[in-house]
Amino acid sequence: MRIRHDSLDRHWGRSQDPREGERSRLEPGDAAPSSLRTILRGREAGVHRGPHASRLQRRRRAAGRSRGPGADANSGRTLTHSRRRIALLSLAVLVAVALSVSFGASGLGPGDLLRALSGDGDPAARAILLKLRLPRAALAALIGGALGLSGCTFQALLRNPLAEPYVLGISGGAAVGAVAVMVTGLGVRLPWTLPLGAFLGALAAMMLVLEIARRASPGGMDTRVLILAGVIAGAFFNAVILLLLSIADVESFRSAIFWMMGNLSGADWGSNGLLALLLVPASLVLLSLSRAFNLLSRGEEVAHYLGASVQRVKLTAYLAASLMVAAAVAAGGVIGFVGLIVPHAVRLAWGNDHRLLLPASFLAGTAFLLLADTAARIVVAPAELPTGVVTAVVGVPCFVVLLMRGGRR
Amino acid sequence: MRGGGGTPDDWRPVLRGRGLTFTHPRAEEPAVREVSLSVAPGRLLAVAGPNGAGKSTLLRLLSGGIAPEAGEVRLDERLLGDLTDRERARALAVVPQSESSPFPVTVREMVGMGRYAHLGPWEPVGSRDRAVVDRALERCAVTPFADRQLGELSGGERQRARIARALAQEAPVLLLDEPTAGLDLRYRMELFHLLRELRADGLAVLVVTHDLNLAARFADRLLLLDRGRTQARGTPTDVLSRETLEAVYEWPLRLVPHPGPGSDTGAPQTIPLRRDDP
Numbered sequence A: 001m002r003i004r005h006d007s008l009d010r011h012w013g014r015s016q017d018p019r020e021g022e023r024s025r026l027e028p029g030d031a032a033p034s035s036l037r038t039i040l041r042g043r044e045a046g047v048h049r050g051p052h053a054s055r056l057q058r059r060r061r062a063a064g065r066s067r068g069p070g071a072d073a074n075s076g077r078t079l080t081h082s083r084r085r086i087a088l089l090s091l092a093v094l095v096a097v098a099l100s101v102s103f104g105a106s107g108l109g110p111g112d113l114l115r116a117l118s119g120d121g122d123p124a125a126r127a128i129l130l131k132l133r134l135p136r137a138a139l140a141a142l143i144g145g146a147l148g149l150s151g152c153t154f155q156a157l158l159r160n161p162l163a164e165p166y167v168l169g170i171s172g173g174a175a176v177g178a179v180a181v182m183v184t185g186l187g188v189r190l191p192w193t194l195p196l197g198a199f200l201g202a203l204a205a206m207m208l209v210l211e212i213a214r215r216a217s218p219g220g221m222d223t224r225v226l227i228l229a230g231v232i233a234g235a236f237f238n239a240v241i242l243l244l245l246s247i248a249d250v251e252s253f254r255s256a257i258f259w260m261m262g263n264l265s266g267a268d269w270g271s272n273g274l275l276a277l278l279l280v281p282a283s284l285v286l287l288s289l290s291r292a293f294n295l296l297s298r299g300e301e302v303a304h305y306l307g308a309s310v311q312r313v314k315l316t317a318y319l320a321a322s323l324m325v326a327a328a329v330a331a332g333g334v335i336g337f338v339g340l341i342v343p344h345a346v347r348l349a350w351g352n353d354h355r356l357l358l359p360a361s362f363l364a365g366t367a368f369l370l371l372a373d374t375a376a377r378i379v380v381a382p383a384e385l386p387t388g389v390v391t392a393v394v395g396v397p398c399f400v401v402l403l404m405r406g407g408r409r
Numbered sequence B: 001m002r003g004g005g006g007t008p009d010d011w012r013p014v015l016r017g018r019g020l021t022f023t024h025p026r027a028e029e030p031a032v033r034e035v036s037l038s039v040a041p042g043r044l045l046a047v048a049g050p051n052g053a054g055k056s057t058l059l060r061l062l063s064g065g066i067a068p069e070a071g072e073v074r075l076d077e078r079l080l081g082d083l084t085d086r087e088r089a090r091a092l093a094v095v096p097q098s099e100s101s102p103f104p105v106t107v108r109e110m111v112g113m114g115r116y117a118h119l120g121p122w123e124p125v126g127s128r129d130r131a132v133v134d135r136a137l138e139r140c141a142v143t144p145f146a147d148r149q150l151g152e153l154s155g156g157e158r159q160r161a162r163i164a165r166a167l168a169q170e171a172p173v174l175l176l177d178e179p180t181a182g183l184d185l186r187y188r189m190e191l192f193h194l195l196r197e198l199r200a201d202g203l204a205v206l207v208v209t210h211d212l213n214l215a216a217r218f219a220d221r222l223l224l225l226d227r228g229r230t231q232a233r234g235t236p237t238d239v240l241s242r243e244t245l246e247a248v249y250e251w252p253l254r255l256v257p258h259p260g261p262g263s264d265t266g267a268p269q270t271i272p273l274r275r276d277d278p
Helices: A007-016 A018-026 A033-042 A053-066 A068-102 A110-118 A123-158 A172-182 A192-215 A223-246 A252-259 A271-287 A288-295 A302-306 A310-332 A340-351 A354-378 A385-404 B055-064 B085-091 B107-118 B127-139 B155-168 B183-198 B212-218 B242-249
Strands: B013-022 B032-039 B045-049 B070-075 B092-095 B171-176 B204-208 B221-226 B229-234 B253-257 B270-271
Touching: A053 B183, A068 A110, A068 A123, A068 A354, A068 B032, A110 A123, A110 B253, A123 A223, A123 A271, A123 A288, A123 A310, A123 A340, A123 A354, A172 A223, A172 A252, A192 A223, A223 A252, A223 B183, A271 A288, A271 A310, A271 A354, A288 A302, A288 A354, A288 B032, A288 B107, A302 A310, A340 A354, A340 A385, A354 A385, B032 B045, B032 B055, B032 B070, B032 B204, B032 B221, B032 B229, B045 B055, B045 B183, B045 B212, B055 B171, B070 B127, B070 B155, B085 B092, B085 B107, B092 B155, B107 B127, B107 B171, B127 B155, B127 B183, B155 B171, B155 B183, B183 B204, B183 B212, B221 B242, B229 B242, B242 B253
Parallel strands: B045 B204, B045 B221, B092 B171, B171 B204
Antiparallel strands: B013 B032, B013 B070, B221 B229, B253 B270
16 A cells, blocks of 8 residues: 555645635644634634643543543434434435425325325326326435435545546446437337446446556555546546437437436336345445545545555445446436535535445435425426436535535534 | 453564565665564654655554565564454554545544444444543543544644544554654653553554654664664664764764753763854
8 A cells, every 4th residue: 555645635625625625734744823723713723732741641640530421421422413413314305205296297286195195086196196206206316315325435435525426437438328329219219228328338437447547556546546537538428428419310419418417207116126226235335334434534544554444445335336326327317416515515514424424415315306306397397407407506506605604513 | 541351461462573675666775675673562662764764664564554575574473464454453553644634523533433443334333432432532631622623633632633543443552653743842742751651551662753862762772774774773872872873864963961850861862963063
């Protein structure tokens, strides 16, 4: 393993989030002047000076004697905090599901739907609920969770708040696969080839990016090389997509553009089930690595010293997260910003412990995409906006507000 | 710090490096050549030498960060490379020179990371883990800052927090890479006092340092590296001679005994001269 100074990471971090960038520059060995820190924090936080040696020892002894339940209670409180926050997010997901199924082009309201559920309602309303709205809500939930969790994973893995499936070229590869299927006309005759093409494209992009990064950084995967490989692969995929579109007929051109903007209208229970079959194990793998992610975000060398099997964790997490993205993109097209802003918002609100951050990012992504998709269906009803457009339009201002509010505590 | 179960007290491994040689990729000269050393429980070993002498490379060889070209590192009788990552982290804690993160954490969260090697992936943090973390926080006097962001602390406090994380690993061997770099006089003294106390607790401590004067006062043994080779080793009084140091640092200097008062009286203190004086 090699030590590296992640100046590129820090540079990226700064351009993304100036405040965190400042903090990261404060963290290494040298103490920043306390006045600077005070300015940064906007209060008397940084000026605290430690006690001198003799007082240090006296207090240590005193603390040793009087150490009661205080500290333990403190940790216990943190644990309850986490549970309460997960419960809060789960509630938000339920509310979002309720909202999502209550609105739609047919104009059926919550009352009609409740009657439909009880069995003696209008069969058409029942069909709309069970065959259209619920599957669509489930798809939005699955994709939102997958994007939130995988975005969070890439950020931890690459120690870069900008990391996202899109930055790494994975969704670009998926788009190439899908557009190729549409342009060749295969998608019209055999509809199931569209998600398959996207999935294969994402997998191919993932393997390509991994392989470039591995070969370009002997002796371990350098995360900066990995990002670079992802960006370059993404640019290449964009070129390929434009090439394909330039030879496409008008009809497939239209549907390709529509697909690339992200679109959940094709949801059905069968493909949802398949998606869940892939997402659940991948999510569990990622959740089992949450402690390792905490270590990795302190740097690979530190993580190694603390006992993490750095290369194995990175490879496992990268594979699992890429699979999730591939499946999500195949099912719903290109939906941007969820993987970037959801984990970021959770980090700003609740800190960077991945044991909370990973499940919270999944749930927050779920709620966010459900709401975005609901908005996509009601804003210009009876017409519909592409969901990816809504996530971008809603997501970017949210992100800016979060940044300007200054985040946690 | 120790003795709370976990590691039996009779298992007191010695970290031993024999004939260690390592060349960085694309480098012509080895960074470390045939260096041998050992760190025993209850001993404080300081490794000193000019910039580029191979101190940090040596530390990374000893901590399994890189594998030696020739020679071997053993923890007790076991080869370091044969241990799993978790086993190694339970036996050997390292405080690297510096670290940074784009994602800020609190001191308690960071010290809690020291428990990684003791916990399974789904295992919840137990009361014993919490007790170990609390003890580590107290030992390093960072309990008052436990719930603050690491970035809000001063350099000395942050360094103590990182040592607390290493202590939370409950490893009997502790390696530190230039822990006093960038710290003021008081924090440097506090830090070496802390290392001395940890040594008294029975830890085997190895510290890479540029501070010959503090090494002379606090270390049991001193290893002087120059261009990857061992120039001198032994007690600080044996190693620190004018001839050796002038040759290693290529600078005129004098050694004076510490004037006292206190237990350091007589320890050799290095005073570099001005080059243009006779």
